[in-house]
Amino acid sequence: MIKLVTTLTMALAVAFAALFALPASAVVNxxxxxxxxxxxxxxxxxxxxxxxxxxxxxxxxxxxxDDLKNVKGIGAxxxxxxxxxxxxxxxxxxxxxxxxxxxxxxxAPAAAKGDVRAADVKPVK
Numbered sequence: 166m167i168k169l170v171t172t173l174t175m176a177l178a179v180a181f182a183a184l185f186a187l188p189a190s191a192v193v194n195x196x197x198x199x200x201x202x203x204x205x206x207x208x209x210x211x212x213x214x215x216x217x218x219x220x221x222x223x224x225x226x227x228x229x230x231d232d233l234k235n236v237k238g239i240g241a242x243x244x245x246x247x248x249x250x251x252x253x254x255x256x257x258x259x260x261x262x263x264x265x266x267x268x269x270x271x272x273a274p275a276a277a278k279g280d281v282r283a284a285d286v287k288p289v290k
Contacts, residue, residue: 192252195233196226206247213238227253 193202195217203214213236220236221227230251233239 191250193250194252194254195230196221196253206250208243208246229253 193206195203198217200211200214200218203209203217204211209217216236216238217233224235227233230244230248230253232253233244233247233251234241
């Protein structure tokens with residue numbers, strides 16, 4: 166019985182380790198992806214990645230993932246295999262560092278009975 170429990174525990178540990186060791190599937194924005202990011206996609210080599218970059222440079226950002234069919238070497242079958250891993254969106258602009266908003270002055274707390282405020286003090290002559 167102890168051997169069975171030990172074996173099951175080890176199997177569970179290996180399963181969890183394998184589960185967490187797998188990288189999360191990232192969606193690639195074809196409007197902002199670099200050549201290396203495109204090459205990492207299944208079925209996209211250096212030549213097709215360069216063709217995507219060239220098409221994007223000549224025609225501007227892709228309006229939809231389906232526009233990839235206009236790139237030489239990418240047909241409907243290849244696009245269907247890649248569709249789940251691709252997205253389009255506005256090209257990511259570099260965001261300038263946000264300047265902190267100016268804080269509005271806070272009102273002075275109400276004076277308690279007997280407190281003296283600076284406005285109540287008369288200058289000494």
